[in-house]
Every structure is written in structure tokens, then in C-alpha cells.
Amino acid sequence: MQEPPAQEKLKTIGFDVMIKNEVEAADYFKSEVATWGKMTRAIGYSSD
Amino acid sequence: MLPLRAQLHIVVAVAAACVARPAGAQTYPAPNVTLQVAFAAGGIADVVARLVGQKLSERFGQAVVVENRGGAGGNLAAKAVSGAAPDGYTILATTTSLAVNETATKNKGFSVDDLRAIAIVAFSPDVLAVHPSNPAKDLKEFIANGKMRSFTYGSAGVGTGPHIGAECFFREIAKVQAVHVPFTGGAPAVTAAIGNHVDAIVLTLPTVVPSITQGLLRGIGLASAARNSAFSCRRRRPMRWWRNSMRRSMRSCRSRRRRRSSRPSAST
Numbered sequence: 001m002q003e004p005p006a007q008e009k010l011k012t013i014g015f016d017v018m019i020k021n022e023v024e025a026a027d028y029f030k031s032e033v034a035t036w037g038k039m040t041r042a043i044g045y046s047s048d
Numbered sequence: 049m050l051p052l053r054a055q056l057h058i059v060v061a062v063a064a065a066c067v068a069r070p071a072g073a074q075t076y077p078a079p080n081v082t083l084q085v086a087f088a089a090g091g092i093a094d095v096v097a098r099l100v101g102q103k104l105s106e107r108f109g110q111a112v113v114v115e116n117r118g119g120a121g122g123n124l125a126a127k128a129v130s131g132a133a134p135d136g137y138t139i140l141a142t143t144t145s146l147a148v149n150e151t152a153t154k155n156k157g158f159s160v161d162d163l164r165a166i167a168i169v170a171f172s173p174d175v176l177a178v179h180p181s182n183p184a185k186d187l188k189e190f191i192a193n194g195k196m197r198s199f200t201y202g203s204a205g206v207g208t209g210p211h212i213g214a215e216c217f218f219r220e221i222a223k224v225q226a227v228h229v230p231f232t233g234g235a236p237a238v239t240a241a242i243g244n245h246v247d248a249i250v251l252t253l254p255t256v257v258p259s260i261t262q263g264l265l266r267g268i269g270l271a272s273a274a275r276n277s278a279f280s281c282r283r284r285r286p287m288r289w290w291r292n293s294m295r296r297s298m299r300s301c302r303s304r305r306r307r308r309s310s311r312p313s314a315s316t
Contacts (some may be wrong), residue, residue: 029146
């Protein structure tokens with residue numbers, strides 16, 4: 001995904017490329033789970 | 049203070065027990081790798097996942113099978129991959145929904161701890177768009193109008209990232225009364241906004257880009273500190289950027305303060 005043609009394809013549809021190695025991706029995802037958890041609880045949403 | 053996220057991330061993950069370099073790594077991948085997409089074919093997650101699959105296939109020198117396993121807000125595929133053999137041959141391509149569902153859906157049969165994110169390949173901000181006849185020309189005006197009367201906004205469904213992000217923004221930050229209208233996907237929400245059946249829509253940018261560029265909708269807020277590249281090269285800016293709205297808002301606050309301070313006091 002680091003190749004310019006792949007990045008260009010993503011950009012044309014509204015995405016930006018995010019390059020993270022495995023450790024960074026795992027850490028980032030953990031922080032995403034925490035953040036979305038706080039937001040989900042703040043609005044009281046549950047699908048159960 | 050409540051953290052606010054309003055971006056979709058495309059996450060690639062494998063079963064948590066999968067080791068970084070499995071035994072027989074020299075021969076990996078021997079059989080075909082399966083990339084399970086957590087959403088239906090043709091959607092934005094699918095488009096990115098197929099691009100990832102194509103690149104993996106070129107790298108591996110053999111086919112990567114892309115399977116769409118949509119359902120339960122992405123939980124079906126995530127559950128399947130979390131329970132797959134941890135050999136690196138079954139990979140999940142999903143979205144921010146995996147992070148949302150961890151809190152929102154307790155009875156899904158797996159936890160995010162059963163999966164390991166190995167790459168975040170792309171992200172896209174949420175966008176707030178309105179019908180061109182809407183009097184609000186930017187986010188500031190839209191919120192100002194929203195403080196005078198409640199409004200409706202459509203999303204791709206209850207529990208999607210844009211729904212959660214928009215609720216947090218409208219309720220906790222903008223302090224306006226917004227009535228959520230969930231649709232069964234991004235496309236019907238866009239159709240409703242074009243038909244002026246809802247006051248606004250909040251969706252991930254790729255879903256709305258074609259309608260904005262065609263002038264069928266007006267983008268008035270982008271949940272990003274920077275311009276998105278989908279619009280950056282256009283001569284006429286179809287969107288009034290959130291950041292610029294905030295700058296204008298801060299400028300007008302500063303000039304009001306200056307006017308107040310330079311005004312002669314009542315006692316003189």
C-alpha cells in the first residue's frame with residue numbers, strides 16, 4: 001500500500017493511506033477501542 | 049472531556065494467537081490466503097480490502113481469496129477470523145466497527161483481544177452534508193440554526209461510526225437537538241438527503257464524494273484537521289472546511305472582544 005498508484009487510488013475515493021507497522025497498528029487499534037468505547041458509553045448506545 | 053473520533057479506519061487483523069513468524073515461514077504462504085471482508089461487496093470497506101488483497105497477491109505470487117462475510121455490523125467475519133487457525137492464512141479486513149462493537153455489543157461471541165491488528169491501511173473522515181437548498185453555508189451556520197430548532201440527520205445505520213461520532217458531536221459539543229434517522233446503508237442515506245427528506249447526513253467521506261462533486265449535496269463539515277485529498281486539487285472548493293469554520297469562528301470572537309475592549313465604558 002506504500003506504492004504511489006495504490007495510494008492514489010485510495011485518495012481519489014476519499015481515503016488517505018495510513019502506514020503503520022505491526023506494533024504501531026496494534027497500539028493504535030487499542031487506543032481506538034478505548035476512544036470509541038468512551039464515545040459509545042457517553043451516548044448510551046448498546047446493540048445487545 | 050469526551051474524546052471525539054469521526055473517522056473510519058480500515059483495519060487488517062488476524063487471530064490473536066497467530067505468531068509473527070510462524071513455523072515454516074520460509075514457505076508461507078503455501079495454500080491460498082483468505083481475506084475475509086466484514087462487509088458486503090461493493091462497499092467502501094470492500095473496495096479497500098480488494099486493493100489490499102491485490103497487493104498481497106502480488107507480493108506472495110499467488111492468489112489471495114477475498115470473501116465478503118457481511119452481517120451483524122462486521123461481527124460475523126470478526127468472529128470467524130478470531131476462531132480460525134492461527135496460521136496467518138485467514139485475515140480479516142474490517143473497519144472502525146470492530147472498535148465500536150467491542151463496547152456496544154457484548155454478546156458477539158468474541159472479544160477484540162481474540163484478534164490482533166497487523167495493519168491500519170487507510171482512514172477517511174466523516175462528513176456532514178446537506179441539500180443545496182439548506183440555508184446553512186458552513187458548519188457554524190448549521191449549528192446556529194440547530195440551536196433555534198431541532199433537525200434530522202441520516203446515517204448508514206445505528207451503531208455505525210458516523211452515528212456514534214455525530215451523536216457525540218451534536219449532543220456533547222455543539223449542544224443541539226438532532227434527531228437521528230438510521231438508514232440501511234450509506235447509499236439510501238445519500239438518496240434521502242438528495243431528496244431533501246432529512247436535514248443532513250453524516251457519513252464516511254467516500255460515500256458522499258460523488259454527490260458533493262456533482263453538486264447534489266453540499267459538504268459543510270469534515271471531521272478532520274486537514275483537507276482531504278479527494279477535494280484538495282479541485283479549483284472550486286465544494287466544501288467549507290471544518291477547520292476554516294473554526295478559524296472564522298475564533299476570528300470573529302477575537303474581533304468581538306477587541307470591539308468590546310475598545311468601546312468607551314458607560315461611566316466615561
